Amino acid sequence: xxxxxxxxxxELGGKIAKELNAKVIGVFFKQFxxxxxxxxxxxxxxxxxxxxxxxxxxxxxSNLIRLFLLAxxxxxxxxxxxxxxxxxxxxxRQDKRFLPGEAVSVNVMARVLKAIDIDGLVTxxxxxxxxxxxxxxxxxxxxxxxxxxxxxKEKGFDGAFALAPDDGALELAKEAAEVLGGGYDxxxxxxxxxxxxxxxxxxxLDVAGRDVIIFDxxxxxxxxxxxxxxxxxxxxxxxxxxxxxxxxxxxxxxxxILSSGVEEIVGTDSVPSMVSKVSVAPVIAKSLAEDF
Amino acid sequence: xxxxxxxxxxELGGKIAKELNAKVIGVFFKQFxxxxxxxxxxxxxxxxxxxxxxxxxxxxxSNLIRLFLLAxxxxxxxxxxxxxxxxxxxxxRQDKRFLPGEAVSVNVMARVLKAIDIDGLVTxxxxxxxxxxxxxxxxxxxxxxxxxxxxxKEKGFDGAFALAPDDGALELAKEAAEVLGGGYDxxxxxxxxxxxxxxxxxxxLDVAGRDVIIFDxxxxxxxxxxxxxxxxxxxxxxxxxxxxxxxxxxxxxxxxILSSGVEEIVGTDSVPSMVSKVSVAPVIAKSLAEDF
Numbered sequence: 001x002x003x004x005x006x007x008x009x010x011e012l013g014g015k016i017a018k019e020l021n022a023k024v025i026g027v028f029f030k031q032f033x034x035x036x037x038x039x040x041x042x043x044x045x046x047x048x049x050x051x052x053x054x055x056x057x058x059x060x061x062s063n064l065i066r067l068f069l070l071a072x073x074x075x076x077x078x079x080x081x082x083x084x085x086x087x088x089x090x091x092x093r094q095d096k097r098f099l100p101g102e103a104v105s106v107n108v109m110a111r112v113l114k115a116i117d118i119d120g121l122v123t124x125x126x127x128x129x130x131x132x133x134x135x136x137x138x139x140x141x142x143x144x145x146x147x148x149x150x151x152x153k154e155k156g157f158d159g160a161f162a163l164a165p166d167d168g169a170l171e172l173a174k175e176a177a178e179v180l181g182g183g184y185d186x187x188x189x190x191x192x193x194x195x196x197x198x199x200x201x202x203x204x205l206d207v208a209g210r211d212v213i214i215f216d217x218x219x220x221x222x223x224x225x226x227x228x229x230x231x232x233x234x235x236x237x238x239x240x241x242x243x244x245x246x247x248x249x250x251x252x253x254x255x256x257i258l259s260s261g262v263e264e265i266v267g268t269d270s271v272p273s274m275v276s277k278v279s280v281a282p283v284i285a286k287s288l289a290e291d292f
Numbered sequence: 293x294x295x296x297x298x299x300x301x302x303e304l305g306g307k308i309a310k311e312l313n314a315k316v317i318g319v320f321f322k323q324f325x326x327x328x329x330x331x332x333x334x335x336x337x338x339x340x341x342x343x344x345x346x347x348x349x350x351x352x353x354s355n356l357i358r359l360f361l362l363a364x365x366x367x368x369x370x371x372x373x374x375x376x377x378x379x380x381x382x383x384x385r386q387d388k389r390f391l392p393g394e395a396v397s398v399n400v401m402a403r404v405l406k407a408i409d410i411d412g413l414v415t416x417x418x419x420x421x422x423x424x425x426x427x428x429x430x431x432x433x434x435x436x437x438x439x440x441x442x443x444x445k446e447k448g449f450d451g452a453f454a455l456a457p458d459d460g461a462l463e464l465a466k467e468a469a470e471v472l473g474g475g476y477d478x479x480x481x482x483x484x485x486x487x488x489x490x491x492x493x494x495x496x497l498d499v500a501g502r503d504v505i506i507f508d509x510x511x512x513x514x515x516x517x518x519x520x521x522x523x524x525x526x527x528x529x530x531x532x533x534x535x536x537x538x539x540x541x542x543x544x545x546x547x548x549i550l551s552s553g554v555e556e557i558v559g560t561d562s563v564p565s566m567v568s569k570v571s572v573a574p575v576i577a578k579s580l581a582e583d584f
Contacts, residue, residue, distance in 0.1 A: 028393075032488075033542045034512050035350045036383060041393035058327045061353040065383075072400035077393065091328060091357075101320075101333035101369065108364035108408065115407025116400065196324075220326050250325045 001288070004041065006054025006070055008063045012087065012269045012281060013053035019285035022051070027070065037062060039069050046078035051288060053085040057271040058248060060090035064109075072116040083120040083292045084113075085284055087270035088218075088246045092123075095131045098193050110134045120292050124270050124280050125172065125217040125245035140291050142283045144245040144268045145172050145215060149179035151266060151278050152213055152241065158182075160211040160241075165189065165200065165228035172215045176243070180213070187228055200227035208236035218246045219267065222253035229260040239263055245280070247273040293580070296333065298346025298362055300355045304379065304561045304573060305345035311577035314343070319362065329354060331361045338370035343580060345377040349563040350540060352382035356401075364408040375412040375584045376405075377576055379562035380510075380538045384415075387423045390485050402426045412584050416562050416572050417464065417509040417537035432583050434575045436537040436560045437464050437507060441471035443558060443570050444505055444533065450474075452503040453529075457481065457492065457520035464507045468535070472505070479520055492519035500528040510538040511557065514545035521552040531555055537572070539565040 001022045005013020007029040017024045025043035032038060052074065054067040067084065074082045091105035113121065113135065120138040125145070132139040152160060159182040164173035166189035177184035188201045214228050225242045232240050240262050247267025254274070257265055267275045293314045297305020299321040309316045317335035324330060344366065346359040359376065366374045383397035405413065405427065412430040417437070424431040444452060451474040456465035458481035469476035480493045506520050517534045524532050532554050539559025546566070549557055559567045 034540050035352050035542075036385075036397070037353070038386075038397075039395045040391060043393070045393075059353070060327050061329070061351070061357040064357060065353040068404060069395040069397060069400050072403060073395040076396065076399065093328075094330075099332060101335070101337075103331045103361040103365040104368065105328070105330075105361060107368065108361050111364060111407045111409075112360060112404050115403045117403075248326050250327075 002045065002048045002050050004050060004052045004070065006052055007039070007066055008055045008057060009053045009087065011272070012055070012279065015279055015281035016051070016053055016085065016285050016288070019281050020289060029066070037066050037069065039066060039073070041073070041077060045074055047080050049081040050074050050079040051083050051085060055088045055270055056086055056090035057088045057246070064090060068112065068116055071118050075117050081119045082117070083122065083288065084118050085122045085288070087124040087280055087284070089123045089126055092131050093127045095128055106131045107134060110136065113137070122284055122287050122292070124268070124284070127168070127217055138291070140287050142287045143172070143175055144270065144278070144280045144283060145175040146179055147278050147280065147283060148215065148243040148245070148266060148268065149176040152243070153179055157211055157213065160213050161207050163187070163205065163207070163212055163214045163228060163232070165214050165216055165224045169216045172217060176213065176215045182210070187231065189224060198223055198227070200224065200231065202231050202234070205232070205235055207232055209238055211239045212237045213241040213243055214262070216242070216244045218248060219244045219253060219257070219265065220248045221250045222257045225257050225262060226260040229257070229262050233261050241266065243267070246271045247275050249273055249275065294337065294340045294342050296342060296344045296362065298344055299331070299358055300347045300349060301345045301379065303564070304347070304571065307571055307573035308343070308345055308377065308577050308580070311573050312580060321358070329358050329361065331358060331365070333365070333369060337366055339372050341373040341375070342366050342371040343375050343377060347380045347562055348378055348382035349380045349538070356382060360404065360408055363410050367409050373411045374409070375414065375580065376410050377414045377580070379416040379572055379576070381415045381418055384423050385419045387420055398423045399426060402428065405429070414576055414579050414584070416560070416576070419460070419509055430583070432579050434579045435464070435467055436562065436570070436572045436575060437467040438471055439570050439572065439575060440507065440535040440537070440558060440560065441468040444535070445471055449503055449505065452505050453499055455479070455497070455504055455506045455520060455524065457506050457508055457516045461508045464509060468505065468507045474502070479523065481516060490515055490519070492516065492523065494523050494526070497524070497527055499524055501530055503531045504529045505533040505535055506554070508534070508536045510540055511536040511545060511549070511559065512540045513542045514549045517549050517554060518552040521549070521554050525553050533558065535559070538563045539567045541565055541567065
């Protein structure tokens with residue numbers, strides 16, 4: 001097996017290769033003055049099983065095009081099998097048509113990935129696992145919640161309460177609670193289809209005097225975390241933390257979250273960021289070894 | 293026939309619809325705070341022949357993803373036939389592997405466009421016409437050189453000399469010369485595969501005391517035009533102009549070109565810019581009416 005770290009996941013790709021004891025082939029990447037991307041594999045792929053690691057974190061569109069260029073070229077270069085590791089899978093959130101005429105973006109992505117002839121995909125905490133059923137090739141979702149919960153456990157937060165800031169994150173909090181052992185619960189969130197504004201409903205939680213960690217798949221502008229932190233403080237939570245697989249942290253998200261009473265934000269290297277303190281390499285490597 | 297102007301070609305799409313006397317359906321477009329694009333057709337496409345007009349000018353990657361979202365959704369919404377008009381086709385320049393391991397980007401684009409199930413494509417002055425043979429669906433290349441030459445003819449430059457700044461543009465200058473009637477010639481350009489630097493070889497041209505218009509498909513950083521203008525001035529050309537289908541005009545290209553002795557730059561609305569004075573709408577509309 002050969003691991004190819006794409007331009008968006010150079011470090012993570014290297015770590016996955018190390019976990020698997022696999023050879024690394026680099027990518028020479030440049031952007032032309034007009035903005036187009038250029039990629040070149042720096043080694044032979046012929047007759048090899050190739051794993052391309054390329055997150056599609058912001059800038060999503062450019063990272064997607066680079067993924068298409070890499071994956072679409074590997075087979076041309078004689079690779080036997082091409083598996084793509086896309087820890088953060090962009091455009092996966094719109095999986096149904098809410099308003100007439102809308103693009104269901106994940107359907108388009110599924111079709112494009114199929115067309116570039118990949119043999120499998122591994123992603124991390126995709127927003128809704130059911131979207132992978134739309135993919136016409138083996139697609140595996142792995143979870144970073146275990147390694148995130150372990151990070152807190154090792155810091156002494158064994159027994160902390162795991163909170164899902166909305167119902168979509170319920171399974172994530174449940175997974176984290178299995179490691180932390182302090183129980184879990186979830187909040188109910190409503191999104192306006194037109195404005196995109198979210199409202200979180202208050203609910204009695206068993207958090208008074210307890211340390212709480214909010215677990216979510218993505219932290220984008222931070223609004224959901226801020227709403228949850230407010231409810232937690234009102235109910236007398238002691239220390240509050242936020243953990244996620246994909247720290248997009250758009251705009252002033254970090255400042256907003258920290259000033260809402262959250263003490264620390266912890267994300268993974270799925271999306272390289274200032275809070276990417278936990279690596280998903282072991283989880284991804286395990287899936288590659290077992291499933292592909 | 294329904295014409296849908298995509299977010300990159302709102303004006304051009306409207307003009308094409310007018311030429312064809314076709315109904316227009318708009319696109320509601322927004323970008324989420326994290327950078328992902330959202331598109332929604334603002335009308336019914338069911339059982340219609342749909343023409344989506346979306347150039348993939350800079351930002352190429354985002355305009356490509358928006359094209360994929362639009363075209364990939366039109367059939368889902370029941371469109372009978374979907375033809376895409378992509379006046380500037382990004383990633384079409386790399387059509388062979390110059391160095392081992394390189395992505396042949398146009399092959400990847402061909403595969404992706406095929407996957408989103410389009411019934412035809414119209415583009416304008418693609419860098420090399422032969423790349424369209426790689427497309428597994430009807431693909432038509434139309435030329436803006438006629439309308440560009442006409443613009444100069446109407447300004448009183450009948451009989452001006454048409455120059456191709458490299459051999460790739462020879463056919464373009466020839467086409468323009470058919471309108472202008474003042475003859476044509478071409479220069480020889482060499483590109484370093486690693487650095488991308490270009491060198492234009494001098495050559496005796498029949499330009500002393502004559503007005504000259506340089507015709508090219510794309511003006512990107514302007515280096516090729518500047519090199520040609522230098523040779524033209526050395527050989528005593530009178531007034532020098534530059535015309536192109538796709539005015540990308542990266543960085544300080546306009547300033548560089550104008551300070552090299554070129555009096556005016558004229559481009560088309562294939563790529564909306566400050567020099568897009570000529571519309572390709574009539575040429576595209578003609579092809580849509582005849583070929584699709």
